[in-house]
Amino acid sequence: MSADSSTPIKHLYLVDGYGYLFRAFFAMPSITRKDGTPTGAAYGFCNMLVKLLRESDADAMLVTFDASGPTFRNEIYPKYKANRDETPEDLIPQFPMVREAAAAFGLQSLELTGYEADDIIATVARQAVERGIQVTVVSSDKDLMQLVRPGVSMLDPMKNRPIGPDEVLEKFGVSPDKVVDVQSLAGDSTDNVPGVPGIGIKTAAQLIGEYGSLEALLERAAEIKQPKRRENLIAFAEQARISRRLVELTDAAPVEVEWGRLALHEPDPETLRAFLDKYEFRSLKARLAEQLEAGDLVPDEREPAKVGAVEASREDGAVPSPESSGPSYELVCDLESLDRWVAEAREAGLVAVDTETTGLDPMRDLMVGISLAIRPGRACYIPLRHGLLQHESDQLQLGEETQQAAPKQIAVADAIARLKPLLEAPSVLKVGQNIKFDMLVFAREGVWLHPIDDTMLLSYVLEGGAHGHGMDELANLHLGHTTIKFDEVTKQGRQRITFDQVPLDKALDYAAEDAEVTLRLHQALKPRLRVERLATVYETLDRPLVPVLAEMERCGIKVDRDILRRFSNDFAQRIEALEEQIYILAGKRFTIGSPKQLGEILFDEMGLETGRKTKGGAPGTGAEILQGLANQGHDLPARVLDWRQLSKLKSTYTDALQNQIHPETGRVHTTFSQAVASTGRLSSNDPNLQNIPIRTEEGRKIRTAFIAEKGCKLLSVDYSQIELRLTAHIAEVESLRQAFAEGQDIHAITASQVFGVPLAEMTPEVRRQAKAINFGIIYGISPFGLAQNLGIAQADAKAYIEAYFERYPGIRDYMESTKALAREQGYVTTLFGRRIHVPGIKDGNPARRNFSERAAINAPIQGTAADIIKRAMIRLPDALKEAGLGARMLLQVHDELLFEVAEAEMEETAALVKQVMEQAPQPAVTLDVPLVADVGIGDDWAAAH
Structure with a gap:
C-alpha cells in the first residue's frame, strides 16, 4: 500500500538526482523542444524515475540535488573540483527541468547551500536508520559506497544491481567502513582530491588492510619497505589527511526532514500532464496515460527491482520465473513447451521475434536461437545450436564431436517445422527491431517472415534525424530501460566468443530481453503513427520496402574476382611508383600516410603556405588543403593525392571486395539500411556499393568487375536531374518548370539567364559553372564553397549566387521559408509527408546552426527524391511479375536502380522499369515537371551506367 503522512515509513529511497541526470545526459541522444531547448537528459531522468517508481519496494522517496556555489570542502582545499570540465552547454538548461520533474511526479527534493547532495544523503540516511527505517541509496557513485552498512544499501539504477558490502569489497578491496581511508590515499583526479602520489586503489587497499586505518599507516610510515612509497607517505602525510x-x-548537515511528506503517493495527473506537455515528452505521456487514469503509477503491491532473468540450468525445458520477480523469461528446450508458445502467440495475434546468430552477416552466419515475446514481461528463448558448432575455421560447421557436451535443445529442423506456420501466418503480426536481418536469417532456414512491423522503422518515421534508432538507445529513450549489452554476454577483444558459446542462462537473459523490449517499444511507438499523422509514410513507404530490400540482399550481384585481382596488382605497381616519385620530390623517405610527417615535409622543410590547422594545432593535410596546393602548381601534394586515391581504391574496393564474394553464390551481398540517413535515403554497407567513385577513370574501372550472369545483361535506370526538377516544383520556379517541360538543357538555360550568355554562344566552361551553381544552391552552398568548386575568387562566386537568386527569386523565398518553418516546428517534410527533424536549427554555435539550416533547405528535396525511388522499388516486383518478366533488382544507388535481365527480355523490361519509375509519385503527388529516367544496358555495371 502506498504510504501517506499517517503511515510509518519502512523503506526510504534516497535518489542522487544529478547522478541520474548526468547518466541520462551521456546515455541519451540529443533531443530538443520545438524552440530548440535541449531536453534529452531531462527526458532520460523522467524515464528513470518512472522505472524506479514502478519497480522499487520503497514507500518513501527523496530526490537530492547539489546546490550551486562552493561547499565547505572548498574552504578545506580551494582546489577541490577545480579541474573539472565546464558543464556541457546543452545540460545547463536541464538542471531546473529535473527539479520540476521531481515535483511533477509528486516527489520531494532537497538541496542545501554549502553542502553536496552526497552529504544530504549521508545525513538523512543516518537519521532514517535511527528511526528504524531501511534505506536504499539510488546511485552508482563510488563516493556513496562508504555509507553501506546494516540498514543502508545501494542500488545502481543503470544496471539495476544492488550494491552491498560484497560489491564494495570488490570495488575497493576493503569493507565499506574503510573506503574513506582508501580514497584518502588514492585520491580522485575527477574531484581533484590529491591523495598520495604513486598510490592507487589496489595499493591503498593493501596498506589499509595491513595497518588498519589511515592514521595508523601514517604513524608507522617509516616501517614501509618500498623506498619511494615510504618517502611519499611521509612527505605527503598531511595531504592524505x-x-x-x-x-x-x-552526516551532520543541517537538514530538517519532514518525514511525512516523503511518503510515496500518486502524482497529480494534471500537474504531470502539464509538465510532460511543457517539455514535449509525447512518448512518455502516451506510455503513462493509462496508468495516470487508473492511478497506478505507484502500485500498491511492489517487489524489489530485479534484472529480469531466471535461472536456466534445468534440463526439463521451460523454466519460468515468478511474475513478482520481474519479467518472466523462459528457456524452451522441448517441443511441448514450444507448442505452448506457438499456441499463445497465435491467440495473441502478435509476437515479437528476434534471432541470435554466430555473427552479423545474415547470408553467411548461422542461426543459434530464436526469442519470442507475446506481452510485456513474457518472453522466451529457444536455443538451437549452442555448443554444436566447430570454430576451427571461418566457416562454422556442425561438429559431431561437440554434440555430447552440448546442452539439451530442440533439433533445428523440428523447431523450424513447428514455428514456420506461425511465422508465415497472415493472421499473426511479427514485430522485430531491424526485422530485415531476421527475415534473411529465417529465409536461409526456409521461412519467409510476414506480415511484419519494425520498431526501428517506427522510430525512424516518427523521429528521423532527431536521434539514432538502435534498440539500446530506444529502450533508454522510450522505456527508461538499460538493456543487457552484447559485450556483457560475449566478452570483448581476444576473449570474444560467438553466441553459440554463450551459456544458456546468460543467453536467455539477453535474447529474451531483446524480444520483450521490442514488444514494449512497439506498444509505445505504433499508436503514435495515427496521432501524429505519419501512418501513411510508414505503411506505404518504409514498411513495404523491407521485403523488397531483403530480396535484393539475398540476390546480391555477381563480381568477377579476376578483374578485381588484376586491378589490385595494377594499383599496387602504380602506388609503388608514386611512392618513389614522392620520396624524390620530398628529398627523403617518410611515412606518406602520416599527416604529421607529411605536414613537416610540406610546411617545415619545403616552406609551403599552411592552410587550416587541426584541433591539436598542427597544419592540416586534408584533401582540400592538398588540392589547393596542387592547384598552385606544387607536384608533391598532387602526387600524394594520387597516392591516397589509389591506396583507398585498392584497400577499400579491389582488395576488400574479393574477400566479400560469397563462397557459395559468387556474388556480393550488400546490406541496405533504411534508418541511417535522416532524409530517407538508403545507405549501403558491408560492402558500401554506393560510394564507389565514378568521377575518376580508376573509380569507374571498379564497376567493370560487377557483371551479369551468363545469358543476362545489366540494366541501369537512373533518374535524370531529379533533385533539380523537384526544386523547380517545390520552389515554384516557373521558368525552370517550363525548361524541364520542354526538355531543354537546364544548365545551359541557367547559364543563359544568370550570366546573360546566348544559347548559341554557350561554352562547356560556362555551362559547367551554371551546373555547379544549380546543384550547389539546393545544398545551401556558400560563396566560399562555390569559389572552391569553380576555382574562382570568392567575390565572383558571391556575385554568381546573387545573380542566380535575382533571376530565380522563388528559390530564395523557398530557402528562407523552409529555414523559418524548421525553426518553428523543429522539422521539415517531404512531398509525401515524411518528417525530417533538424535538431541543430537553433544551435547557439553559428557553424552548427548554419549546417542545420543548409540541411533543412535540402532535406525536403533530397527526401522527396528518396521517397519517389522507394515508391518505384515497392511497385516494381509486382509489375515485373504481372508482365511475366524475370528481371531481378540488384542495387539502389541514390537515383539509380540496377537490374539483372535475361537478354531476351531486355527491351520489354527496360520499357516497364522506365515507365514505373517515371510514374512513381502518382497518384499521391502530381508534379509540375516531368520525371525522366535514363536507361543504360551493358555486360557490366560501368557499361550499363
Whole structure:
C-alpha cells in the first residue's frame, strides 16, 4: 500500500538526482523542444524515475540535488573540483527541468547551500536508520559506497544491481567502513582530491588492510619497505589527511526532514500532464496515460527491482520465473513447451521475434536461437545450436564431436517445422527491431517472415534525424530501460566468443530481453503513427520496402574476382611508383600516410603556405588543403593525392571486395539500411556499393568487375536531374518548370539567364559553372564553397549566387521559408509527408546552426527524391511479375536502380522499369515537371551506367 503522512515509513529511497541526470545526459541522444531547448537528459531522468517508481519496494522517496556555489570542502582545499570540465552547454538548461520533474511526479527534493547532495544523503540516511527505517541509496557513485552498512544499501539504477558490502569489497578491496581511508590515499583526479602520489586503489587497499586505518599507516610510515612509497607517505602525510576530510561525507548537515511528506503517493495527473506537455515528452505521456487514469503509477503491491532473468540450468525445458520477480523469461528446450508458445502467440495475434546468430552477416552466419515475446514481461528463448558448432575455421560447421557436451535443445529442423506456420501466418503480426536481418536469417532456414512491423522503422518515421534508432538507445529513450549489452554476454577483444558459446542462462537473459523490449517499444511507438499523422509514410513507404530490400540482399550481384585481382596488382605497381616519385620530390623517405610527417615535409622543410590547422594545432593535410596546393602548381601534394586515391581504391574496393564474394553464390551481398540517413535515403554497407567513385577513370574501372550472369545483361535506370526538377516544383520556379517541360538543357538555360550568355554562344566552361551553381544552391552552398568548386575568387562566386537568386527569386523565398518553418516546428517534410527533424536549427554555435539550416533547405528535396525511388522499388516486383518478366533488382544507388535481365527480355523490361519509375509519385503527388529516367544496358555495371 502506498504510504501517506499517517503511515510509518519502512523503506526510504534516497535518489542522487544529478547522478541520474548526468547518466541520462551521456546515455541519451540529443533531443530538443520545438524552440530548440535541449531536453534529452531531462527526458532520460523522467524515464528513470518512472522505472524506479514502478519497480522499487520503497514507500518513501527523496530526490537530492547539489546546490550551486562552493561547499565547505572548498574552504578545506580551494582546489577541490577545480579541474573539472565546464558543464556541457546543452545540460545547463536541464538542471531546473529535473527539479520540476521531481515535483511533477509528486516527489520531494532537497538541496542545501554549502553542502553536496552526497552529504544530504549521508545525513538523512543516518537519521532514517535511527528511526528504524531501511534505506536504499539510488546511485552508482563510488563516493556513496562508504555509507553501506546494516540498514543502508545501494542500488545502481543503470544496471539495476544492488550494491552491498560484497560489491564494495570488490570495488575497493576493503569493507565499506574503510573506503574513506582508501580514497584518502588514492585520491580522485575527477574531484581533484590529491591523495598520495604513486598510490592507487589496489595499493591503498593493501596498506589499509595491513595497518588498519589511515592514521595508523601514517604513524608507522617509516616501517614501509618500498623506498619511494615510504618517502611519499611521509612527505605527503598531511595531504592524505586533507584528502580524508574531502572524501568523507558528513552526516551532520543541517537538514530538517519532514518525514511525512516523503511518503510515496500518486502524482497529480494534471500537474504531470502539464509538465510532460511543457517539455514535449509525447512518448512518455502516451506510455503513462493509462496508468495516470487508473492511478497506478505507484502500485500498491511492489517487489524489489530485479534484472529480469531466471535461472536456466534445468534440463526439463521451460523454466519460468515468478511474475513478482520481474519479467518472466523462459528457456524452451522441448517441443511441448514450444507448442505452448506457438499456441499463445497465435491467440495473441502478435509476437515479437528476434534471432541470435554466430555473427552479423545474415547470408553467411548461422542461426543459434530464436526469442519470442507475446506481452510485456513474457518472453522466451529457444536455443538451437549452442555448443554444436566447430570454430576451427571461418566457416562454422556442425561438429559431431561437440554434440555430447552440448546442452539439451530442440533439433533445428523440428523447431523450424513447428514455428514456420506461425511465422508465415497472415493472421499473426511479427514485430522485430531491424526485422530485415531476421527475415534473411529465417529465409536461409526456409521461412519467409510476414506480415511484419519494425520498431526501428517506427522510430525512424516518427523521429528521423532527431536521434539514432538502435534498440539500446530506444529502450533508454522510450522505456527508461538499460538493456543487457552484447559485450556483457560475449566478452570483448581476444576473449570474444560467438553466441553459440554463450551459456544458456546468460543467453536467455539477453535474447529474451531483446524480444520483450521490442514488444514494449512497439506498444509505445505504433499508436503514435495515427496521432501524429505519419501512418501513411510508414505503411506505404518504409514498411513495404523491407521485403523488397531483403530480396535484393539475398540476390546480391555477381563480381568477377579476376578483374578485381588484376586491378589490385595494377594499383599496387602504380602506388609503388608514386611512392618513389614522392620520396624524390620530398628529398627523403617518410611515412606518406602520416599527416604529421607529411605536414613537416610540406610546411617545415619545403616552406609551403599552411592552410587550416587541426584541433591539436598542427597544419592540416586534408584533401582540400592538398588540392589547393596542387592547384598552385606544387607536384608533391598532387602526387600524394594520387597516392591516397589509389591506396583507398585498392584497400577499400579491389582488395576488400574479393574477400566479400560469397563462397557459395559468387556474388556480393550488400546490406541496405533504411534508418541511417535522416532524409530517407538508403545507405549501403558491408560492402558500401554506393560510394564507389565514378568521377575518376580508376573509380569507374571498379564497376567493370560487377557483371551479369551468363545469358543476362545489366540494366541501369537512373533518374535524370531529379533533385533539380523537384526544386523547380517545390520552389515554384516557373521558368525552370517550363525548361524541364520542354526538355531543354537546364544548365545551359541557367547559364543563359544568370550570366546573360546566348544559347548559341554557350561554352562547356560556362555551362559547367551554371551546373555547379544549380546543384550547389539546393545544398545551401556558400560563396566560399562555390569559389572552391569553380576555382574562382570568392567575390565572383558571391556575385554568381546573387545573380542566380535575382533571376530565380522563388528559390530564395523557398530557402528562407523552409529555414523559418524548421525553426518553428523543429522539422521539415517531404512531398509525401515524411518528417525530417533538424535538431541543430537553433544551435547557439553559428557553424552548427548554419549546417542545420543548409540541411533543412535540402532535406525536403533530397527526401522527396528518396521517397519517389522507394515508391518505384515497392511497385516494381509486382509489375515485373504481372508482365511475366524475370528481371531481378540488384542495387539502389541514390537515383539509380540496377537490374539483372535475361537478354531476351531486355527491351520489354527496360520499357516497364522506365515507365514505373517515371510514374512513381502518382497518384499521391502530381508534379509540375516531368520525371525522366535514363536507361543504360551493358555486360557490366560501368557499361550499363
